[in-house]
Amino acid sequence: MLGTLIELQRLKRLERTGWSLRGLPSGTESVAAHSFGVGVTAMMLADEVKARGLAVDCERVLRMALLHDWAETRVGDMPRTATGYFGPDARKNAETLAFADIVNGLSSGDSEYKALYEDYEQRVSLEARLVKAADVVDLLVQAYALERSGAKGLDEFWEVVNQPDFQLPQIAEQVVNELLRLLLDARREIE
Amino acid sequence: MLGTLIELQRLKRLERTGWSLRGLPSGTESVAAHSFGVGVTAMMLADEVKARGLAVDCERVLRMALLHDWAETRVGDMPRTATGYFGPDARKNAETLAFADIVNGLSSGDSEYKALYEDYEQRVSLEARLVKAADVVDLLVQAYALERSGAKGLDEFWEVVNQPDFQLPQIAEQVVNELLRLLLDARREIE
Amino acid sequence: MLGTLIELQRLKRLERTGWSLRGLPSGTESVAAHSFGVGVTAMMLADEVKARGLAVDCERVLRMALLHDWAETRVGDMPRTATGYFGPDARKNAETLAFADIVNGLSSGDSEYKALYEDYEQRVSLEARLVKAADVVDLLVQAYALERSGAKGLDEFWEVVNQPDFQLPQIAEQVVNELLRLLLDARREIE
Amino acid sequence: MLGTLIELQRLKRLERTGWSLRGLPSGTESVAAHSFGVGVTAMMLADEVKARGLAVDCERVLRMALLHDWAETRVGDMPRTATGYFGPDARKNAETLAFADIVNGLSSGDSEYKALYEDYEQRVSLEARLVKAADVVDLLVQAYALERSGAKGLDEFWEVVNQPDFQLPQIAEQVVNELLRLLLDARREIE
């Protein structure tokens, strides 16, 4: 377990490449900080979805949120354009291999972690799709916070909002869409 | 929910004061990155403890790990010495009030989050104690990673290891102690 | 003396929490850099006030400006919201205790430094009030400089200008108010 | 030309992932700063090799050094482990595609730049091999400089020195090996 924990410390320093490439100062957001944001967002989304009557396995959601970016300790935080040049399958394969190597040393939990990672990558379950939505929501809330403190040039991040496609059941989709609508409203007030 | 998510973004930039006060460069670790580390550590500890036969509510562990530092968006990351000057009760009271204000805006989950926070602060349940142990383990793994890349002057952080007092049941205590022992071994190899 | 000087080095790295919490990059302003700003501002304010005929003990002003934030090496730079949760008295008490411990090792000067700190905290003397005004002016000039280079979202810092309450004698109040008015004019020109 | 120049600005902020993953502070080295180092090193190596009687096309060397990392504006700075997971061919293909897109907008020079990039990636010519040697030398001189100012944990970067394989003609190999030997001597003196 110790080897894995030491390796995951790397995510605390690894910059999210998307911000660096757009000229934002280093220290803007680490991969670990983003994973925290996804965890928090996923927890709140799941709780709200559950409160509206849909069954969600919250533990599964939280686990997936925490581990969905571990492969980046070995593969780095690839910018979206990179996925285009490698092809999405090449990326998924590489990250899946890296993830397996990271958790292989664990005495317990490794097969469960791999199954969770697999689920997240395939986005089959409701839980995986909620975490993906949380991944996007945290990205946009971070973009909003940066814009509110003066950053510009982040428009392309917002394009996803126009046609979000999280393949969620209606109740969950509503929760996410309401949140995104409020975020767009808040963003409009900055300018 | 959006207001809370925006406020929690602050933790991604808030430096952990302990490192700043010891002369480590800014960007060493944000509160959000640490919370991620606690979440990951707590998950692995809980899974290992469970694998050895002790019942643990993992969902509760993960929730508590993610939310245990939220109050810092309003109270800041106080150095340990500060707690001495304020008194531990004053600190707990202030943070509990701040936490309540942060989650008050939530349409669902707020009372559950407060209960979890209360539990963590009181350290009554096994889950709260496991998260506290994870909090310390992540601090020490971070200290180890810093020392391995050249940092010095962090000895006082390691004092806690000499007489850890997490008040855990024996099985859980063993898991934590094994981990700490391995960490001390790894640390000895650096020098 | 050496122990105190070593401890005060910490202020050179300690970030002013107010900027971090608003998403400004690390390195924006250290507590030591702010103390320098307060020292310079206080010196100029005192000289101007004196030139207009009011008696001011400039040495006292300079000493107070330099030492008014020393307690932060042990208590950290608490955000304004924190004071609300702790109560202003708790904060003053904690900082006064911390300050006393910091200067206790000094062979000479410690009782004088404590008296100056006490005076500043109580804001009884003209000198203490001038330093407090300088503290606010330096904060606002820094905010202005940040806004001029693109920062946004700092409006709440400017609210203090609407009803400044430094309890200064008229001549001194005029000096401060003229400065703030010019600053507001300069700020208006940015937008 | 302007579009390309704007895009290449990104390299000035893009951190070299190798340092971040080993816990060094952000700002340690940007990809642009490294490319500068490779350019300078390649120029000096080529001049020395030439002075010893081997024909080298220095202009070609300089051009190749300057452009060898441009693809990273779109693919990012992948850590060495990533290449293992993707396979070296996948990486080369992706970077070659990215490079082509970056220079496609240029009214002149684009085909020459692509030929130079192709040459560098294949390492056929003496010039390409010299630039690769310069790439490694600059990495190690940077590692040395970091270690001299206190960094640790960089041993794995130095492994390449044990069996460098730049496939250079004897004269050029001697120049590189002499330089590496001196560097190892200097490194030994730090400890």
Add this chain to the structure above:
Amino acid sequence: MLGTLIELQRLKRLERTGWSLRGLPSGTESVAAHSFGVGVTAMMLADEVKARGLAVDCERVLRMALLHDWAETRVGDMPRTATGYFGPDARKNAETLAFADIVNGLSSGDSEYKALYEDYEQRVSLEARLVKAADVVDLLVQAYALERSGAKGLDEFWEVVNQPDFQLPQIAEQVVNELLRLLLDARREIE
């Protein structure tokens, strides 16, 4: 050679003072990163000029671009105002002396490097003037990139565009002016 390479590593960390003085965060641009930018810009300008029929010694251009800021390892990156107070001759003399000391240890190339530096400082040759133009273009493209991501207060950098005086032959002047015009157009679109 090694001593020079080690010394030049310093440029990778040396901040461009112009940005620091205007309140931009540290890490905005190192001297080494700027030199890379000048190298790339000079290469593209020279290639375009050549494509339009003017003879340019591109190797000379690239060498000059790479070495034009080496003296800053000993003299620092002086802000433009400093040149005013020292007088341009004092600055040139100091930098020329520093440059000579930096390259004196080289077994080959040192006299050529000094000649190139001398040429650049005097701006006699077409190549030297092209590198100077590239120096200004890279500064402005960087300023543009910063403004596009939210920076303000950089107007004075743009004043040079109103009356550029690079003393270039007509063909080369056209290439530079077209580029600057496009850059001004792009800048206008940000606001």
Add this chain to the structure above:
Amino acid sequence: MLGTLIELQRLKRLERTGWSLRGLPSGTESVAAHSFGVGVTAMMLADEVKARGLAVDCERVLRMALLHDWAETRVGDMPRTATGYFGPDARKNAETLAFADIVNGLSSGDSEYKALYEDYEQRVSLEARLVKAADVVDLLVQAYALERSGAKGLDEFWEVVNQPDFQLPQIAEQVVNELLRLLLDARREIE
């Protein structure tokens, strides 16, 4: 006054070049933070000297400490090697001119500030010499603090200690030497 205060904000971001050139991370120490350190050190030195019976004008000491680096807003923080290439007179002249321009806008105090600056530059008075000693002491205490947290390669800063030449009267010299001796002892304990 406002114009001067705005300009002096620049010192809060200006890195001390000495650290950058030795590979320390940005954010290590700003010129403003150093000026604060000099102010604090000078105050304590002066108080101790006074306690031992020597007459010192402490107000003068504090003023000089606060303003001794203002010229750097226009001239930058020149590394020591730069002074060698420019000659110490050229540097003094440039900085004196810059200082005069900075304070010229002030309605009161400007001639006094210039006199203080002149005194400091000439090191005639006891007060000026004490501030110079404080300048060196703060540099070394900072170097010590950096070494204690892992920095290396700072030996050349310590050479000054072998033959300090502050031309102080015996009582003051004793105070400074005692402090330096204790600092050297503390340094020896790190290794």
